[in-house]
Each structure stands twice: as structure tokens, then as C-alpha cells.
Amino acid sequence: MKKEYWFVVITYIAMQLSSIVGMPIFMLIGSLSGMPADELKVKAAAYWIVFSFLAALSLILILMRKDMRERIDTRNQASIPTSILWAIAGVFLALIAQSLAGSIEQMFGVKSESENTQNLISLIYEVPMVIFVTSVIGPILEEILFRKIIFGSLNKRFNFFISALISSVIFGLAHGELEHLLLYTAMGFTFAFLYAQTGRILVSMVAHIAMNTLVIILQVLYREDIEKILDTAQAFIGGLL
Incomplete structure (x- = not known):
């Protein structure tokens, strides 16, 4: 590096x-x-x-x-319109990956509730400014480190799957919740895919910011309702699996 x-x-x-x-x-x-x-x-x-x-x-x-x-060699980058579409689609891909991983975790008895997320929600209630950190600054830092630097460096030596897997596992471990390692790894894999697909770190960054913002705002405004909906959705997906 x-x-x-x-x-x-x-x-x-x-x-x-x-x-x-x-x-x-x-x-x-x-x-x-x-x-x-x-x-x-x-x-x-x-x-x-x-x-x-x-x-x-x-x-x-x-x-x-x-x-x-x-x-930057623009030949290896997706066009701006294509990148915008991938950024939008990336939000849904990340949410789907999160839901699937959460369902698999539940099959092994892991609770769906993330301690990190709940702690951050509690801090947001005390100091609303924290929402800017969790929704914007955090994703920017994580995309620079885990996708651009770690995944990007690995991808020069290994294929996409190995590079994405290693960087995503590191991304998961960095969150300090081993019980949710699969969930964070799935999300990291999705963002690595967006970066590799478009060649633009801004795409994975925007998708990450949008997903975090959506999840945080919904949990702050509709915390109890969202937990019920997620439990129902994950139970449905778990039944399909």
C-alpha cells in the first residue's frame, strides 16, 4: 500500500x-x-x-x-448516468443483503437487534448532531478505508471475490459485534461490488450514506414499528430459506 x-x-x-x-x-x-x-x-x-x-x-x-x-483513467469507470443508477440500486442491494444475512443469523439464534445501532440511537436522542456522524461521516470514512484502500489494494493482487471477502470481514470485525459478523460482511461485500462495478468510490459512498441515513431516520422516528416489520420480514425470508 x-x-x-x-x-x-x-x-x-x-x-x-x-x-x-x-x-x-x-x-x-x-x-x-x-x-x-x-x-x-x-x-x-x-x-x-x-x-x-x-x-x-x-x-x-x-x-x-x-x-x-x-x-483517473475514466476508461475503467462507469458513465455518470450508470453510476447514479448503481448508487440508487446499491441502497436496495445493501438492504436486501442485510435482511438475508440477518435471517441467516436468526436461524442460528442470533438476535436481530444490533447493540451498536441501539447505542447510537440512544446518543442521537441526547445529541441530534450524532445523526450526521452515523449517516454521513462514518460511511465516508469506511468507504475510503475498507473499499478504496483495503479492497482496492487487495484487488490488485487477487480476484474480486477474495478481495471483497477479506476486506468485508475486516469491515465486519471493525464494528466489534462478532455475532453480527455475517451481516456486516454481507453489507461490505455489496459496497465492494458497487465500487468494482463502477470504478467510482463515490457510488459505494453514496449508497452507504443513503442506506445508513434511511435506517437511522426510520429507527429514530418509528423505532418500535420498524423492529416489528424487520422481525416479520426476516421470519418470512428465513422460512423461504
């Missing part, structure tokens, strides 16, 4: 681990400002997520500026 790619990987890992140092600092600031103790930890976690993700995105865009300035 290119040197700047390694710096991007290090930046992403540092962002994920930064709460160890960052949250105590934000909690101290909150306590000094008179914030109630019962709100302190949640608010600190929410604001640190916003700060750390924005800081990481800014640094990664700086690290990738040379890469973005390099002339």
Missing part, C-alpha cells in the same frame, strides 16, 4: 480508540460547566464521537489529497 494509505489506517484506528482519552476530558469539561451527573457520560460520549469523527475525516482528506489529485 501507499505510505499515505498506512497513515489513513493509523488515523482510523486512533479515532476508534481515542475515546479512552477523549471521553474523560469531555466529562471533566462537562462537570466544570455544571452538567448533571446522570447526563455527563452520555453527553461526553456523544460529543466525543462528533469531534473525533470530524477530526479524523479532516486529517484523512488531507492525507488523501495527493491521491485525489492523481489523474
Whole structure:
């Protein structure tokens, strides 16, 4: 991999681990400002997520500026209209992949509810700004790292399937929910397919952003109703399997 790619990987890992140092600092600031103790930890976690993700995105865009300035061989890219269609279709493909993977997980006794998602929803209720991180900044960072850098680097040495599988498993492991590894891997595989199919990282990025935004907004507004619908849909798909 290119040197700047390694710096991007290090930046992403540092962002994920930064709460160890960052949250105590934000909690101290909150306590000094008179914030109630019962709100302190949640608010600190929410604001640190916003700060750390924005800081990481800014640094990664700086690290990738040379890469973005390099002339792109448009012969290996889909046309803009085709890319737009793939981005739209990618949202549905990702949702289908997520539903199928969730159904398979349920067959093995894994609960459909994601702890990560529920924690993020709770933070959004406390600090609505977090929705921008989960819906936009997070997907941008993940597509740059897991698709453009990891999948892209692997795909220069291996075929699509091996490259997509390895990068998607890493993508799943990075979410820290081993019980939902299949679900995250399926989603990662879908986004890798979109990137490989069009040659444009913006396509997988837009599909990822749109899917996250849709899921987060629906869960915030219709949390209980969505859980019932997903359970019913997954039970139906599981019955077909």
C-alpha cells in the first residue's frame, strides 16, 4: 500500500480508540460547566464521537489529497448516468443483503437487534448532531478505508471475490459485534461490488450514506414499528430459506 494509505489506517484506528482519552476530558469539561451527573457520560460520549469523527475525516482528506489529485483513467469507470443508477440500486442491494444475512443469523439464534445501532440511537436522542456522524461521516470514512484502500489494494493482487471477502470481514470485525459478523460482511461485500462495478468510490459512498441515513431516520422516528416489520420480514425470508 501507499505510505499515505498506512497513515489513513493509523488515523482510523486512533479515532476508534481515542475515546479512552477523549471521553474523560469531555466529562471533566462537562462537570466544570455544571452538567448533571446522570447526563455527563452520555453527553461526553456523544460529543466525543462528533469531534473525533470530524477530526479524523479532516486529517484523512488531507492525507488523501495527493491521491485525489492523481489523474483517473475514466476508461475503467462507469458513465455518470450508470453510476447514479448503481448508487440508487446499491441502497436496495445493501438492504436486501442485510435482511438475508440477518435471517441467516436468526436461524442460528442470533438476535436481530444490533447493540451498536441501539447505542447510537440512544446518543442521537441526547445529541441530534450524532445523526450526521452515523449517516454521513462514518460511511465516508469506511468507504475510503475498507473499499478504496483495503479492497482496492487487495484487488490488485487477487480476484474480486477474495478481495471483497477479506476486506468485508475486516469491515465486519471493525464494528466489534462478532455475532453480527455475517451481516456486516454481507453489507461490505455489496459496497465492494458497487465500487468494482463502477470504478467510482463515490457510488459505494453514496449508497452507504443513503442506506445508513434511511435506517437511522426510520429507527429514530418509528423505532418500535420498524423492529416489528424487520422481525416479520426476516421470519418470512428465513422460512423461504
